[in-house]
Amino acid sequence: MELNDEQIERYSRHIILEQIGAAGQEKRLSSKMLIIGAGGLGAPAGLYLAAAGVGAIGIADMDRVDLTNLQRQVIHHTTDIGKEKVQSAADKMRAINPDVNVITHRMFVNAANIRGLIRPYDFVIDGTDNFAAKFLINDACFFESKPFSHAGILRFQGQIITVVPGSTCFRCIFDAPPPPGTIPSCSQAGVLGALAGVLGSLQATEAIKYVLGIGQLLTNAVLTYDALTMQFRKIDIARNPRCRLCGKEPEIDELTDEPLPACDLRGRKTHERAANG
Amino acid sequence: MKLTINGQEVDGVASNTVTDLLVEQKVKTPVYVSVELNGEILDRNQLDSATLKDGDRVEFLYFMGGGQWN
């Protein structure tokens, strides 16, 4: 697609970058990205991808905005409390950039629906908040040959991994979620709001690099960030030949849902629920 | 014995196995940790038997959800 005058102005600070240019911006306007989870990671990722002029952005989440989200989920405002997160996020992305086609998917992702969900997209951002969803996204992207960005945040620390077909996958590193009996009681873990901004922005960076084909992706490595010591470390991780998903003798040949307890604000175990953003 | 643990040189390590090292390094929730020894991810059932020698590089990689489970 050809850029019009307004688009040339809007994206001028990207177009001026040697590695992007007008051709890169046009490429981006025709790309489709999916963000699973409109939370702490999905918020900055969604805002930056919309601002950057990604053609279509899918956003999947089942939750509604609540007051405890606002400390870090910067795409949602106080006036959005009670709204569907996908709607709240879509409103902000459209407000930033009317060029973007935002597609809302109000759903819990699960083994039955995730492959169909991700299939039309070029790149997937895992912005979910639980182990079950993270394994599900890894496995679904493997079976659908989709590149994705994994990130996790906890307290003052975060990590991010980019997985493309043929590179080290999440299961190469973490074989399976901890068995349910070994999970400590449901105590609430805090997280620094700005940390989510760092990691979610890194995920958006990887997504944009992927569609433009520029730089080196964070594949076959984990980048860890410690906000207290201000240390970023990149740890090389080779593909694991014993990986049960992508190894030499794979055992996983279909998607399964990993049930995990959810926790309420006071750290009590609540209902079992499907993986969700 | 001197090891490099998460990029930092640590002197005077007494543990002979990775399982003991997790205790010695006071890793609170070992079930949430995956261990890379000299560039290779260890299976969970190798942690007891994997022996450490001077100069080994060890990385503790933590599961991180989104802050929902501790």
Ligand SMILES: [Zn+2]
């Ligand atoms: Zn793998």
